[in-house]
Every structure is written in C-alpha cells, then in structure tokens.
Amino acid sequence: MSQIDLDPNSDVPLYKQLAESVRTLVDRGAIERGERLPATRELAGLLGLNRTTVSAAYAMLEQSGLLEGHVGRGSFIAKSDRPLALTSLAARSIDWEHLLPPLESLSVPARKISISFASSCPAGEAFPLAEFRRLSKEVIDSPEAAQILQLGSPHGYPPLRRYLLENALAAGMVLPGDDLIVTNGCQQALDLIARLFFNGNGRGVVIEDPVYRGVVRVFARAGATVLSVPLDESGIDLNALQELIHQHRPRLLVVTPSFQNPTGATLPLERRKRLVDLAQRHGLVLVENDICSELRYEGKSLPTLKQLDESGSTILLRSYSKISFPGLRVGWAIAPRPVIARMAEAKQTSDLHSDQLSQAVLLRFAESGELARHLDLTRRVGAERLSSILRCCARYLPAGSRFTRPEGGMSLWVDLPAPFTAETLLSRVEQRGVDFLPGNFFSVQRSHPRALRLSFGGLSPDQISRGMQILGEAAASEPAAALEPVAASV
Secondary structure (H helix, E strand, O other): OOOOOOOOOOOOOHHHHHHHHHHHHHHHOOOOOOOEOOOHHHHHHHHOOOHHHHHHHHHHHHHHOOEEEEOOOEEEEOOOOOOOOHHHHHHHOOOHHHHOOOOOOOOOOOOOOOEEOOOOOOOHHHOOHHHHHHHHHHHHHOOOHHHHOOOOOOOOOHHHHHHHHHHHHHOOOOOOOEEEEEEOHHHHHHHHHHHHHOOOOOOEEEEEEOOOHHHHHHHHHOOOEEEEEEEEOOEEOHHHHHHHHHHHOOOEEEEOOOOOOOOOOOOOHHHHHHHHHHHHHOOOEEEEEOOOOOOEOOOOOOOOHHHHOOOOOEEEEEEOOOOOOHHHOOEEEEEEHHHHHHHHHHHHHHHOOOOHHHHHHHHHHHHOOHHHHHHHHHHHHHHHHHHHHHHHHHHHOOOOOEEOOOOEOOEEEEEOOOOOOHHHHHHHHHOOOEEOEEHHHHOOOOOOOOEEEEEOOOOOHHHHHHHHHHHHHHHHOOOOOOOOOOOOOO
C-alpha cells in the first residue's frame, strides 16, 4: 500500500482516488487476488487520512465487486472480478464527498498510542463506580422511575433544576430575574447560544486565542463573525479586547476565566472586575464557560464573573463533565429568564430534552454526599498529577521552553524555542506511543506553531514521567537542541 499516491488538491475526492489506486494496484499485480487489505483504521494511519475516507473507498470497492468483506476476518480482494465496473457504479452513486461539508478532524495516528497528553479528561480509575452502580439502582427502583423514563421538560429534570438553582442562589450566582436550563454538556449550551444570538446575521463574537476548537466551530457555523483576543499568563488581554470592541462592536464574548483550555490560565480578581465592567459599559453579553473552577488544587478560589456581575449581562455555563462522569453529558446554563426561555425552545427543536435518567442519577449522586467525596478525591489526584507534570516540564523540555503553571484544571501550555515545531515533535513521539495536541489545533486567527497543550488529568504520575521523558528525548534528537536548564516559565 506504500505505492498509493493521493493528491489532496485534486478535484477528485480522496475516497475515489484511493479506490482507483487500489484497483490500479490489483490490475498491475502489486496487490494479489485474495489478498487481505489493511483495516480501515490502520490504512488511515498509514496514509494520514480520516478513517471515514478509507471506509468510503472500501465500500465503493466492495459494491463494485473488487472487494469482499468478511465479518471478523477483514476485507479481501475478490478472487475474480464481478462484471459491475467501478466507474459505472460511481456514475450511478451519490457523490457524498461533494454533497456534504468537509470533515474537520485530526488524522488517525499511524501507531498505537499508550500515553496520551491529548485528552483533557479526569482520572477514570478514581471514578466511584461501586457507589454509582448502587445509586443508579436506587433511582431505577424508585417510585419515580416510570416518570423519569417518560418525556420530560426541555428545561431539564425538575428536581435537578431545583437542586442546581438552590445551590447557585446560595453561592450568589443567581439574580432575581434568572433561570436555569439543563443541557447536554456545555457544548450544547454554546450551540444553543450561537443559534439564538447569530443565526447567520454576521454579528461579531469575541473568543480567546488559543481556545478549545469546539468554541470556534459552533459560532462559525452559526454565521457569526469570529473575532479573537490573545491571552497572556493571566488570561485574556483586556487592552486588546477594548481595542477590538471599539473597532468591531461585537455582540457577545465567550471567556473561560478559570483554568482556560488550552493554556490553563486563570483571570485574577482585578482583571475579572475590569472585564465585567468593560462588558457592561459596551452592552456586551458575557458567556462564562466555567467548567473547571472547582478543580482548584492550590491557591484561593475566585468569584465567577456571574457573581461579580450585578447587571445580569452574564450567561454562566457549568457542567458535571469535568468533576464527575464526562460520559453522562450533564451541564447547565444560568441566565436571565428570556434567554433561558429561548434556549429551551431551541433545545426542544434539537433533542426535546436531555436524558432524564442521567440527570436523576447525578442528582442522587450529589444529594448523597458521594459527589463531594469524589470531588475531594479528584482534587487530591489532580494536585499530584499537576505537580508531576510541572516537575517533568522543568526536567525534560528543551532549553528555552516556556510553560504555564496553572493552580488547577487538567492542562498546561508549552511554547518551544526555535527551531522546534510542535508538529515535528509530535511526529517523533507518536513513533514511541506518545501524543499531544499541537498549538495550531487551538488557533483562531493567530498561529501557534511552536506551542502544544499537555493534558495530564487522565494520566498517572508514572505515565506522565515516562511520557515527558520520551518527549524530552525526541526533542534532544534535534541537532540544535541544547541540554541546559529550562528557562523561567511564564
């Protein structure tokens, strides 16, 4: 399969090029009849393609009669050609690649990854599964189970909404005119907000740069004009933000004040106050993405923007995903009642309502005290892992590297010195079973070729140490890399 040569700039879709290349190799005898082809994931990795592209090519070859799929065994070149030609099949088929928008996903690594700094997730081994199973059974065995399994409100499971509102009210996060909606994680809340405020109207939304890619996508696809503001070691640059507001008069600002993804930066109190004041003076809607503030391992807790904002200009997004079970997808938004009403209307159109069983189980998990115990354990484990990766950054990163020093969260940001690039380093460490996300994955309008995000929440200290050692050894293999003490970090 090394003889396959694809042209990403061609008008011919990649899956068609791949299918034609395989047929050509069979015709030449380079691939023999009856030979087994690599699995789709394996070939995607070898060619640097998306797995769905390879699957589409295999499906095309199978429909043409050249390829035969056998469950549990794989895909094999047919021992004899069936009369249906590949070209005639293509002429009758829908051209899905041209009909659908392009995919936006990372290519599949060619090798198996054993230590991944790419995934920002909590420690799975710390999940209290025995308690969760017990509480789930209690919910399912309860008299309310039949009602829980019925259709529910787009606002969320009423007992969970009451619990969340009461806690938010006690914390000073709810104004008299506020309401709450339960969403499928913060990502759905962002999507609903994007549809409400933009809907193809081209108004401006301000986001941080670098930032989690899901934020960029959701607003760009809603038709917003995406504007970005750089970050420094203390979060979003307010001077740059003020200049951008004067130039473009945006409608909305999305910001993560605590342990920002990907940098780990946290806005200090005075900058939070200035940000709230700036938004109020310019009529800017603040969307506060507050999913990691409870994962503080050291230092003093800071008020949310919602707590500081007495004007009601802030929409607060929170989630159980980072502090309990990411797979349950239970988040919520607190905002003025007119905003929540319209989010509920949009949510009902999208998915009717969030899964009530997950909401009921998480409510039982919280009310039982297990959530508080789990969060305490998560903080202890997180503190240990943060300490481990900071030590390893100082020990293994090449001289001249700079890295953030968050006091919580799950990720930190590294800037490599010249001549290093994150993409080159990634290609080297992948060969040894390690990966991370390059800085350009989080770029909005600014390039970050020498930067990378290291997520440590899901790795043990031993894995962190081994992975960072491999990263350091890969960097040291560069001729220009000098093994001197790491420069002072930002």
